[in-house]
Amino acid sequence: MTDPLDTVFAALADPTRRAILSMLLEDDMAVTDVAEPFQMSLAAISKHLAILAAAGLISQEKRGRVKWCKLEPDSLRGASVWMQSFGQFEPVNLDAFERFLLGELADLPDDLTIDVDSTP
Amino acid sequence: MTDPLDTVFAALADPTRRAILSMLLEDDMAVTDVAEPFQMSLAAISKHLAILAAAGLISQEKRGRVKWCKLEPDSLRGASVWMQSFGQFEPVNLDAFERFLLGELADLPDDLTIDVDSTP
DNA sequence: CTCATATTCAACCGAATGGTTGACGATCCG
DNA sequence: CGGATCGTCAACCATTCGGTTGAATATGAG
Numbered sequence: 001m002t003d004p005l006d007t008v009f010a011a012l013a014d015p016t017r018r019a020i021l022s023m024l025l026e027d028d029m030a031v032t033d034v035a036e037p038f039q040m041s042l043a044a045i046s047k048h049l050a051i052l053a054a055a056g057l058i059s060q061e062k063r064g065r066v067k068w069c070k071l072e073p074d075s076l077r078g079a080s081v082w083m084q085s086f087g088q089f090e091p092v093n094l095d096a097f098e099r100f101l102l103g104e105l106a107d108l109p110d111d112l113t114i115d116v117d118s119t120p
Numbered sequence: 121m122t123d124p125l126d127t128v129f130a131a132l133a134d135p136t137r138r139a140i141l142s143m144l145l146e147d148d149m150a151v152t153d154v155a156e157p158f159q160m161s162l163a164a165i166s167k168h169l170a171i172l173a174a175a176g177l178i179s180q181e182k183r184g185r186v187k188w189c190k191l192e193p194d195s196l197r198g199a200s201v202w203m204q205s206f207g208q209f210e211p212v213n214l215d216a217f218e219r220f221l222l223g224e225l226a227d228l229p230d231d232l233t234i235d236v237d238s239t240p
Numbered sequence: 241c242t243c244a245t246a247t248t249c250a251a252c253c254g255a256a257t258g259g260t261t262g263a264c265g266a267t268c269c270g
Numbered sequence: 271c272g273g274a275t276c277g278t279c280a281a282c283c284a285t286t287c288g289g290t291t292g293a294a295t296a297t298g299a300g
Contacts, residue, residue: 003135013129014258018202025206031277044259046278065267065276073206082138083200086145086193134288152246164289166248185246185297 004056008079011055016040017048024058024071031067124176128199131175136160137168144178144191151187 011017020034035045049069052058056075061068131137140154155165169189172178176195181188 005138006133006135009129009133010257012199012203013126013133015123015126016258018125021206032275040258041260042277043261043279047258050278062277067277071206076203076206079132080200080203083132083196083203086141086191086196136288150246151248160288161290162246163248163291167288170248182247182296187247 005079005082007055008057008075011051011057012079014048014051016045017052020045020048020052020069021057021071024069028068028070031069034069125199125202127175128177128195131171131177132199134168134171136165137172140165140168140172140189141177141191144189148188148190151189154189 016038019038023029023034023037031046031049032042034049035042038045049058049060053060057072059070059072061070136158139158143149143154143157151166151169152162154169155162158165169178169180173180177192179190179192181190
């Protein structure tokens with residue numbers, strides 16, 4: 001009933017949650033360690049993590065008494081593709097996009113050859 | 121004080137607002153025309169448009185008595201770049217991405233020639 | 241001028257958000 | 271066992287959100 005994009009974008013709309021995602025970019029973390037740099041209560045962070053997990057942006061695995069949080073970058077695909085349908089309007093020659101683009105080229109199928117040189 | 125990403129992602133989190141953006145993808149529209157396909161009141165749509173405008177996702181220009189709404193795809197860059205720092209983890213070979221990529225190639229500088237064929 | 245059209249404003253409503261605190265269930269350590 | 275640590279649950283609170291309705295404000299058309 002509710003579009004996954006709803007929950008993904010809503011999860012991304014909070015700065016605390018985005019900060020958490022950035023932290024998890026470096027490594028998996030326990031809930032307590034995630035909470036440490038923030039000024040709010042542990043319970044609040046626990047809720048934020050639940051929201052991120054519900055959106056599929058992270059996964060949580062309990063090992064012993066600590067619950068490990070792991071980033072799930074795959075979950076951003078849907079949102080990324082959706083946004084792209086707008087982005088293609090403006091030619092994006094942003095650095096980040098170019099790096100991504102060149103990285104992608106290496107993964108194209110072998111039988112595809114592209115010559116960008118405009119003079120025939 | 122509040123990160124622009126907050127407002128952009130929050131604006132995108134609502135399905136009605138995403139639908140509006142999709143409509144504006146085809147053409148600029150007056151407020152009343154935007155509201156037409158939806159079941160909710162005109163005032164509600166007016167609020168949604170205000171939120172989209174506040175996020176910079178659309179611009180509104182009043183000409184005569186009608187207010188025209190125009191998509192501003194540029195405003196998605198920040199969010200797109202932010203998401204990309206996570207997406208680049210997983211190589212994305214999605215159809216939409218490939219289409220985007222091929223579209224981008226046409227805009228590369230003339231002196232750049234890329235041969236993807238792996239057999240020398 | 242008068243009337244209709246286009247859009248917003250203001251007040252209100254119920255539900256969801258983001259936070260707190262305190263108690264609670266697990267789990268490890270000595 | 272007993273105590274400390276990890277994390278969630280439950281209740282509560284203030285604020286925001288998404289919607290309604292009805293009145294108000296342009297502006298255009300006849």
